[in-house]
Each structure stands twice: as structure tokens, then as C-alpha cells.
Amino acid sequence: MKIKEKQEFAKTQVNRWKPINVVIIEDSEDDYELIKRRVRHEGYQINAIRVETADEYEAALDKEEWDVIISDNSLPHFNAKSALEITRKKYPHMPFIIVSGTIGEEAAVEAMRLGANDYLLKNDMARLMPVIEREIRDAELIKAKSLADMALEESQERYRLLAENIQDLVCLHSSDSTYLWVGPSTDRILGYHAEELIGKKHLDLIHPQDLKEKNISPFDQKAEGECKPISYRMRRKDGVYIYVETMVQHVYEEDRLIRIVSTSRDITEQKLAHNLLIESEAKYQGVIESIAEGLVLYDDKGRIVTFNKSASKILRSKTTNARKFEEELTDRYRFFKPNMEVFPSDNFPSKVTLRTGKPCSQIIMGAKDRGDLIWLSINSEPFLQPNGRLGVVVSFSDITEQKLYEDRVTSVARELTTLIDTANAPIFGIDWNGRINEWNQVSAKLTGYSKTEVLGKKLIDEFILDGYKVAVTDLLKNALRGKEVTNYELPIYTRTGKVVTILFNAAPRRNLSSEIIGVIGVGQNITELIEYRERLEMKVAERTKELNEALLKEKELVALKSKFVSMASHEFRTPLSTITFATNFIKRYKAKLSIDEMERKLDKIEEQVGHMTYLLDDVLLIGKSESGKIRLHRIVVNIKDFCKKIIEEVTHSTKKTHKILFSIATEERDIAIDEKLLRNILINLLTNAIKFSPGKDRVLLDVICAHGMLNMQVKDWGMGIEREDQEKIFEPFHRTNSAGAIQGTGLGLSIVKKAVELQKGSVEIDSEVGKGTKIKIQIPLVDEKDISY
Amino acid sequence: MKKILVIDDTLHLLEEISDLLQMEGYEVITAYDAFEGMRKISTMNPDLIITDLLMPEMNGFELISKIRSINKHQLTPIIVLSAQATKETEQKTKEYNADAYIRKPCTADQLISSIEKLLK
Numbered sequence: 016m017k018i019k020e021k022q023e024f025a026k027t028q029v030n031r032w033k034p035i036n037v038v039i040i041e042d043s044e045d046d047y048e049l050i051k052r053r054v055r056h057e058g059y060q061i062n063a064i065r066v067e068t069a070d071e072y073e074a075a076l077d078k079e080e081w082d083v084i085i086s087d088n089s090l091p092h093f094n095a096k097s098a099l100e101i102t103r104k105k106y107p108h109m110p111f112i113i114v115s116g117t118i119g120e121e122a123a124v125e126a127m128r129l130g131a132n133d134y135l136l137k138n139d140m141a142r143l144m145p146v147i148e149r150e151i152r153d154a155e156l157i158k159a160k161s162l163a164d165m166a167l168e169e170s171q172e173r174y175r176l177l178a179e180n181i182q183d184l185v186c187l188h189s190s191d192s193t194y195l196w197v198g199p200s201t202d203r204i205l206g207y208h209a210e211e212l213i214g215k216k217h218l219d220l221i222h223p224q225d226l227k228e229k230n231i232s233p234f235d236q237k238a239e240g241e242c243k244p245i246s247y248r249m250r251r252k253d254g255v256y257i258y259v260e261t262m263v264q265h266v267y268e269e270d271r272l273i274r275i276v277s278t279s280r281d282i283t284e285q286k287l288a289h290n291l292l293i294e295s296e297a298k299y300q301g302v303i304e305s306i307a308e309g310l311v312l313y314d315d316k317g318r319i320v321t322f323n324k325s326a327s328k329i330l331r332s333k334t335t336n337a338r339k340f341e342e343e344l345t346d347r348y349r350f351f352k353p354n355m356e357v358f359p360s361d362n363f364p365s366k367v368t369l370r371t372g373k374p375c376s377q378i379i380m381g382a383k384d385r386g387d388l389i390w391l392s393i394n395s396e397p398f399l400q401p402n403g404r405l406g407v408v409v410s411f412s413d414i415t416e417q418k419l420y421e422d423r424v425t426s427v428a429r430e431l432t433t434l435i436d437t438a439n440a441p442i443f444g445i446d447w448n449g450r451i452n453e454w455n456q457v458s459a460k461l462t463g464y465s466k467t468e469v470l471g472k473k474l475i476d477e478f479i480l481d482g483y484k485v486a487v488t489d490l491l492k493n494a495l496r497g498k499e500v501t502n503y504e505l506p507i508y509t510r511t512g513k514v515v516t517i518l519f520n521a522a523p524r525r526n527l528s529s530e531i532i533g534v535i536g537v538g539q540n541i542t543e544l545i546e547y548r549e550r551l552e553m554k555v556a557e558r559t560k561e562l563n564e565a566l567l568k569e570k571e572l573v574a575l576k577s578k579f580v581s582m583a584s585h586e587f588r589t590p591l592s593t594i595t596f597a598t599n600f601i602k603r604y605k606a607k608l609s610i611d612e613m614e615r616k617l618d619k620i621e622e623q624v625g626h627m628t629y630l631l632d633d634v635l636l637i638g639k640s641e642s643g644k645i646r647l648h649r650i651v652v653n654i655k656d657f658c659k660k661i662i663e664e665v666t667h668s669t670k671k672t673h674k675i676l677f678s679i680a681t682e683e684r685d686i687a688i689d690e691k692l693l694r695n696i697l698i699n700l701l702t703n704a705i706k707f708s709p710g711k712d713r714v715l716l717d718v719i720c721a722h723g724m725l726n727m728q729v730k731d732w733g734m735g736i737e738r739e740d741q742e743k744i745f746e747p748f749h750r751t752n753s754a755g756a757i758q759g760t761g762l763g764l765s766i767v768k769k770a771v772e773l774q775k776g777s778v779e780i781d782s783e784v785g786k787g788t789k790i791k792i793q794i795p796l797v798d799e800k801d802i803s804y
Numbered sequence: 805m806k807k808i809l810v811i812d813d814t815l816h817l818l819e820e821i822s823d824l825l826q827m828e829g830y831e832v833i834t835a836y837d838a839f840e841g842m843r844k845i846s847t848m849n850p851d852l853i854i855t856d857l858l859m860p861e862m863n864g865f866e867l868i869s870k871i872r873s874i875n876k877h878q879l880t881p882i883i884v885l886s887a888q889a890t891k892e893t894e895q896k897t898k899e900y901n902a903d904a905y906i907r908k909p910c911t912a913d914q915l916i917s918s919i920e921k922l923l924k
Contacts, residue, residue: 584887585889586887591908595911
């Protein structure tokens with residue numbers, strides 16, 4: 016339209032209100048003015064510039080937009096021909112008029128050939144203005160025409176591009192969907208040529224199922240104004256169904272549907288991709304649903320988008336609806352921290368991640384409705400939603416059992432710690448460097464160093480005695496290598512410098528991965544025990560010695576007894592032999608024997624029987640005393656009378672060979688003594704004294720009873736006892752060499768000794784061979800009142 | 805008449821044996837210990853010796869050894885009359901080449917038959 020307007024305007028007139036811009040190539044000022052006057056004369060305004068050289072001209076051309084160029088044919092330094100060349104290079108349609116004083120026919124032709132628009136003579140200036148007007152108009156026309164051409168070309172190009180690039184199938188249908196006109200994409204999309212489709216119905220090409228199931232309403236006459244795209248399958252010429260998305264536009268004429276324009280697009284690829292997407296989403300969904308972890312997706316507003324089955328299962332929820340699930344989470348449950356404090360809802364992992372954009376990991380949270388407490392370990396992770404905003408995916412697992420177990424383990428550990436600390440035994444631990452890292456109350460009490468004082472110190476340097484350092488270092492090394500050490504006696508220093516001994520067991524201490532991280536030592540203060548043991552050992556040694564002595568004594572006793580028995584039997588056999596022979600003698604020769612002879616033999620038998628009776632009594636007495644069967648039986652006696660009676664008895668039994676000299680000095684007339692034992696002592700001593708002093712006529716008995724002591728001394732002037740025999744004469748059946756044929760049981764002195772010892776007294780012997788023997792007895796007296804009857 | 809030496813440190817027994825053997829028609833020499841016994845052996849040359857074992861100073865076994873060391877008495881019958889009633893003693897007397905061992909107490913018949921047997 017614009018082009019047309021311009022053309023019409025140019026046809027009518029040159030705009031007189033607008034000055035005509037003219038470049039005048041002229042060396043004459045007068046001619047220049049003449050031209051200007053001429054233009055003004057015709058009623059136009061003129062804006063002119065005069066140039067004389069090519070340079071000036073070119074500068075002028077660039078300076079403004081000119082309507083026309085008027086040039087003199089020939090100038091001193093320029094000419095129309097050159098100017099024309101310059102002009103046409105830049106402005107092919109610029110009106111260029113040559114004005115010359117004189118010009119030949121040839122020059123005019125030449126000028127026109129070069130492209131000048133007209134040729135005027137200076138004396139014919141009346142033509143000037145009409146030429147200018149005409150040329151300006153022509154130039155406008157040319158200019159307008161070339162613009163229109165360009166516009167047309169552009170438009171054509173646009174359509175071409177459009178046609179080439181249009182993917183959609185554009186069709187024109189009658190109201191019953193019959194194809195009236197078909198766009199060029201038909202070949203590509205449906206495989207039909209356009210002419211093949213004309214007359215066919217669009218609805219016939221739609222997949223019957225889609226036609227049935229989908230409401231293809233836009234093709235329905237009644238559906239007015241609907242222009243939503245609908246998608247369905249269309250059968251191509253080769254029979255293959257493709258997915259298309261179609262927009263329809265109804266064209267009405269006087270309220271009557273006369274045409275339908277459809278624009279269909281092949282969306283098979285998108286559709287297939289979409290199907291794949293659905294499929295993969297289904298798979299993905301399957302994965303999500305099958306994992307044991309609960310998953311909940313929150314959108315950027317913190318609302319639940321979706322959640323999986325495990326999530327509802329873990330939280331004992333039955334709903335599948337995200338809204339309801341969200342309501343349950345906020346209304347039904349209360350959430351706790353591991354220490355059972357209420358979990359602030361602002362610190363929920365989903366909210367934290369939403370707020371900070373950072374993930375949370377392994378947050379322990381207890382969830383409780385009216386039922387059990389469920390312990391959850393929760394992770395939250397930000398993700399980018401399809402809308403480009405931040406969402407949160409929260410995953411969680413039920414760790415209730417694990418938590419309960421951990422709680423138990425924790426309480427066991429706490430208990431253990433308390434146990435160690437309060438155990439009634441020193442317990443201490445060291446690390447790999449031998450530094451103390453455990454020190455219980457008893458350890459502190461025992462050593463006098465508190466836990467805070469010793470922690471971090473080296474056990475070996477601080478507490479172990481020099482002589483033990485190497486051994487203990489080895490021992491701890493062993494424990495660190497996993498070797499247990501048991502019952503090691505470990506002396507350690509205490510604060511006061513005292514040394515206490517600990518019976519020490521060391522075991523490696525391990526962490527949860529069973530790696531050895533140190534040594535734990537359990538001790539027992541055995542200082543007292545050791546002292547006790549030492550005392551005990553001493554006692555045992557003592558007792559052992561005593562026992563050995565007793566054993567030796569016992570052995571001696573056994574040997575003595577066996578010796579005694581064999582001796583006793585020997586001592587009995589001899590008188591028995593005499594008795595046997597004497598009786599045999601009588602039997603054999605009774606016819607030949609006189610009464611005297613018979614009498615003598617019988618006396619001998621009697622004598623030997625008597626001897627044997629003594630012997631038997633002595634043996635029994637010894638046996639009794641040896642086995643401790645003799646019990647003291649003290650009675651109160653008049654000591655002087657008692658001694659006299661014994662002297663009389665001995666004197667008689669020894670056939671009055673000796674006189675017994677008797678002296679007594681006593682504080683008390685009556686003393687408490689064991690009568691039988693004292694009698695044995697005195698009879699044996701006196702009898703011996705007499706027997707072993709043959710040829711002498713007296714023995715002495717001296718009794719002094721004073722200061723709670725009974726002293727008795729028996730003295731003879733007989734053969735005496737050799738020094739070596741003096742020790743042995745108290746042994747049973749020991750007889751000195753010098754005893755020779757002197758009759759005796761060999762038990763007398765041993766009976767004396769036993770009797771004295773039983774009364775806690777002592778025996779002393781003083782004898783010299785050839786001069787006589789003195790035996791002293793000393794027996795402590797017991798107060799009358801203390802004796803038992 | 806055969807001469808018998810009886811050595812014993814028990815006087816009353818020595819008397820009884822002596823009485824008995826004299827009644828049986830032997831000449832009896834007595835000694836109270838081994839030394840006296842040795843003396844009497846060398847001086848009186850007994851045909852048979854009866855000895856005790858347990859005697860002071862020198863016991864019966866030493867005595868027997870000494871008797872056997874005398875050429876003349878290497879085969880002189882020796883009767884040991886002992887109150888030591890052990891098998892060991894009996895065995896030992898055989899080793900010392902005594903001819904008989906009689907345990908005290910014994911009967912007159914035992915002693916006399918043993919003497920008669922050895923003097924045959």
C-alpha cells in the first residue's frame with residue numbers, strides 16, 4: 016500500500032514546500048546565481064551548493080542528500096563527464112542535468128550515453144525547471160519501484176521458507192470432515208498425495224479405537240469454538256498408524272458451519288518417547304516401591320508430593336494419598352530426639368534441607384503415635400524439581416530394633432564403666448604408649464594418687480619399682496600383642512613411698528573392631544596376703560621342722576620299739592630256758608635225785624618266774640609310759656615314812672647285803688606325789704646301787720624337800736659307769752659291759768627316767784669307774800590344793 | 805668221756821645246762837664270756853662247744869670264726885643256743901659253719917639229742 020501511495024504522490028507534483036537540494040557544478044558565479052534565480056523564479060525554494068573540482072563534488076555528495084545535480088559541461092579543472100561517472104557510481108538514479116553554453120550534437124549524445132538525464136543550453140533556461148521537476152519525479156518513481164520490488168521479493172522469500180519449513184499438515188474440510196484441500200505435508204506425514212486425499216473423510220482415517228474412546232468433538236458440528244489440540248492415531252497410506260495432534264478451526268457463514276480447517280502434527284516420536292517415559296517411570300516407581308527404605312518427596316513449599324509403600328509401612332500408615340499422609344505426619348505423630356526431648360519441627364531434616372539446600376544425614380528421630388515408639392534414621396537430600404525449584408527427598412529406615420539394641424549396649428557400657436570404677440579391686444588401663452587411661456577408685460585409694468593426677472602418665476615410670484621395670488614392660492607388650500598375663504605379682508609405689516604388692520592380671524583391651532587399643536589390668540592388693548604368706552611359710556617351715564623331728568622321733572621310737580620287743584623277747588627267753596631245763600632235769604632224773612637237789616631246782620624255777628614277773632611289770636610300765644597312758648595320780652603322803660618303807664623293802668629283796676643310809680630334810684611333812692612312780696624310782700635306784708656295788712656294804716639315800724622341789728640322791732661306792740655308757744644307761748635293755756653277770760631286766764633306769772619326766776623332773780648322773788655312782792633326781796612339787804583325787 | 809664247753813653270760817642257765825649234761829655223762833666246762841671260752845678251748849680241747857650269741861665284748865659269731873680259725877677245731881661241733889629268735893640269725897650261724905642252731909628256750913631232750921647226733 017505504501018508503495019502505491021508514493022507512486023501516486025510522485026505523479027501529481029514535486030513538493031513545493033520542501034526546498035530542492037541541488038549541487039551545481041559551475042565555475043561561473045554568475046551562472047550559478049542564474050540557475051538559482053531560475054529555480055526560485057519558478058516558485059521553488061532551493062538549497063544549492065557550487066563545486067568546481069572533483070574533490071569538492073565528492074565531498075558535497077557525501078555531505079547531504081541531494082535531489083538533483085546540475086553540471087556545466089566543461090570546467091577548468093572538472094567536466095560533466097567525470098562528474099557523471101562519479102555520480103553514477105554512487106547514485107545510479109540521481110538526476111543529473113548538463114547545462115552548457117555550447118554543446119555539440121556528439122557531446123550531447125555522449126552525455127546521454129554516459130547516463131545524464133538531460134542536456135540544456137544556457138540560453139534555454141526556461142526548460143530548466145520542468146526538467147528538474149520531471150527528473151525528480153522520475154527519480155522518486157524509480158526509488159519507489161525498487162522498494163516495491165524488494166518488498167515483493169522479501170515476501171516471496173518468506174512464503175517459500177514457510178512452505179518449505181511447515182511440518183504440520185494443513186487441510187480444509189467440509190463439515191463432515193471430507194478433505195477439500197490438503198497441504199503439502201501430506202506426503203510426508205500420511206504418505207498420501209494431496210489429490211489422493213481429496214474426497215476422503217478425515218474421520219475415516221482415525222483409529223477406530225481412538226474414535227470410539229476419545230471424544231473427537233472438534234469434528235462434531237455441535238462443538239463450537241473448541242480449539243484445544245487433541246491427539247489420536249491416524250492410519251497412513253501404508254496402513255501404519257501414527258500419532259497426530261490436531262487443532263481444528265470452524266469456519267461459519269451466517270451461523271452455518273461451512274468449513275473446517277485442521278492443522279495436524281505428527282507426534283508419533285514424542286508419543287513413543289512419552290510411552291517410553293511412562294514405562295521407565297513405571298519401572299522407576301517399581302524400584303521406589305520395592306526398596307525397604309521409606310521415601311518421601313517434598314516440593315519447594317515443603318508439601319509432600321509423593322511417598323512410597325515402605326514409608327507408610329514404617330510409619331504404620333494405611334493411606335496412599337499424599338495429602339492424608341502429610342496430615343498424619345503432622346497430626347498423628349509426635350517426634351522425639353534420641354534423648355526423648357521433643358524434636359522441634361523446624362529442625363526436621365526435610366525443613367532443614369529445604370531451608371539450607373544442604374543434605375542431612377542419619378538424623379535419629381523417634382516417632383510415636385498412641386502405639387509404639389518407632390525409631391527412624393533419616394537422610395534428606397535436595398533435588399531440582401521439574402519446575403526448576405528445590406525439592407527434598409527424604410529417605411528413612413526403621414532402626415527401632417537397632418536403637419533398642421544400642422540403648423542396651425549403651426546401658427551395658429555405662430554399667431561396665433560404673434563397675435570398673437567402683438569395683439573392689441584396683442583396675443587400671445594403659446594405651447599403646449603405656450600411658451594410663453583408666454584408673455578406678457580402688458587404684459586411687461591404694462596408691463594415693465587420684466585419677467586426674469595419673470591420667471596420661473606412664474605407668475612404668477611412675478609406679479613400677481626399678482627392678483621390675485623391664486619385666487613389666489615385657490609383660491605389657493605381651494598384653495598389647497594379645498597375650499593375657501595372669502597372676503603376676505607386681506610391687507608398685509604408693510604416694511607415701513610405700514610399696515604395695517598387687518596380684519596383677521593384664522588383658523588386651525579391644526575396640527569394637529576387635530583391634531587392640533591398650534591393656535586393662537585388674538589387680539588385687541596382696542600386700543597383706545604376702546605378709547601373711549610369708550608368716551605362713553615361716554610357720555610351715557617351723558611346723559615341717561617340728562614334724563620332721565617328730566617323724567624322726569617316731570621313727571626312732573618305732574625302731575626302739577622293735578628293738579625293745581626283740582630285746583624283751585630275748586630277756587624272756589633266757590629265764591624260760593633256765594626254767595625249762597630245770598623242770599626237764601627234775602622229770603628226767605627224779606628217781607636219782609635227792610630231796611635237797613629237787614628243792615634247789617624248784618627254788619631256781621621260782622626265782623626265774625619271779626624275775627620274769629618283774630620283767631613283765633617293767634615292760635608293761637615302759638609300754639604304758641611310751642604310749643602316754645600313764646596318768647599322774649598324786650596323793651598326799653608323809654615322805655619320810657614313805658622312804659623308810661621302801662628302804663625296808665629293798666633291803667629285804669637284796670638279801671640285806673648292803674645297809675641303806677638314809678637322811679631326809681623336809682619343810683613339809685606331807686607332800687603331794689604320785690606314789691607308784693616315786694616308788695618305782697626309789698626301788699630301781701636303790702636296787703641298782705646295791706647290785707652294782709658288790710662287795711660294798713652300804714648305799715646312801717638323801718632326800719631334801721624344799722622350795723617346791725623334791726631332791727633325791729642315791730649314791731653307791733661300786734664299780735661306776737664308764738663315760739660313754741652314762742648316756743645310754745637310760746635306754747631300755749641297755750646294759751653296760753661291766754654289768755656282766757649281774758642280773759637285771761635292763762629296764763630299771765629307763766623306767767626311772769620316764770617316771771621323772773612324767774612329773775616334769777630331771778635326772779642327773781655323776782659316776783666314776785671304780786669309785787661309785789651318784790644319781791640325782793629333782794621333781795617339782797605341786798601344791799596340795801591343786802592335786803586331783 | 806666227751807668234753808663239752810658251754811659258753812653263756814647267764815649264770816643260772818649255765819648251771820642248769822651243766823647239771824643236765826653231767827647227768828648225761830659228759831665232762832662239762834663252762835665259760836661266762838667269749839674270751840673265757842676261747843681260753844678254755846685252747847687249754848682244754850673240748851669235743852663239742854655250746855655257745856650263746858649275745859654276749860658282752862665279743863659276740864657268738866666272732867667267737868665261732870675264731871674257733872674255726874684254730875686248725876684243731878675246724879671240725880669241732882658247735883651248737884648255737886640263742887635267744888635270738890630270727891631266721892636271719894639261724895641262717896647266719898650256718899654261714900659261720902656252726903653245726904646246729906637251737907632256739908632258747910628248748911627242752912633237755914632237744915639239746916641232748918642234738919649233742920648225741922653231733923658226737924656220733
